[in-house]
Amino acid sequence: MNTTQYRKLPESFYQKSALEIAPKLLGKLFIKKEEEQFLAGKIVEVEAYAGVDDEASHSFGGETKRNSVMFASGGALYVYFIYGNHYCANVVCDRKDVGAAVLIRAVEPISGAETMAHRRFQKSELTAKELINLTNGPGKICKAFNISKRDDGKNLCGEEIFIAEGEKILKNRIARTTRIGIQKSKELPWRFYLKESRFISAK
DNA sequence: ATCAAGATTACCT
């Protein structure tokens, strides 16, 4: 097994609004190449964060040191640190200077689950419950994939972390709800997930 | 210099 068999998404995929891109990311493969192996997860849950009219977005209120990558051209990886413990990975969308991104909230482990298990639970044999719990949250994904601040700003069209074509997902398999964990702009229905997936973070 | 909030998680009853 190697990563060359995967069809990496082109830069043009990311040059659209976060709201347009978010549902299209479902079913795609989030991949990270490491020394002796690669890790892969099927994206099953995402949330869109826009530049304007979205008070919950880090980019609302303009560019700062922390959120600057959100204003890069679509196709960058935006990683932030939150609650003193966790990193969250986002796909930067739209043209340069538009602060928009999609938060990857949950993936289904496809490859490298043993490595992920070590990072999450310090062991390689998992119970069924632990497998479900491996990457079903934004902070859990970053822990499992070993993604941190050093990855902030990396190009998703590069060799290390990228997204590839996956399963074709029809509209009737996608659920749309309000976003999780935010205090402002709560009413916007900008969370998308695969209805049948057991690997989402919440119903 | 100080302070409050935060796109979460794990653990408790």
Added chain:
DNA sequence: GGTAATCTTGATA
């Protein structure tokens, strides 16, 4: 169901 843990960031003085 609820909440403590944990610390960076950005705003204010």
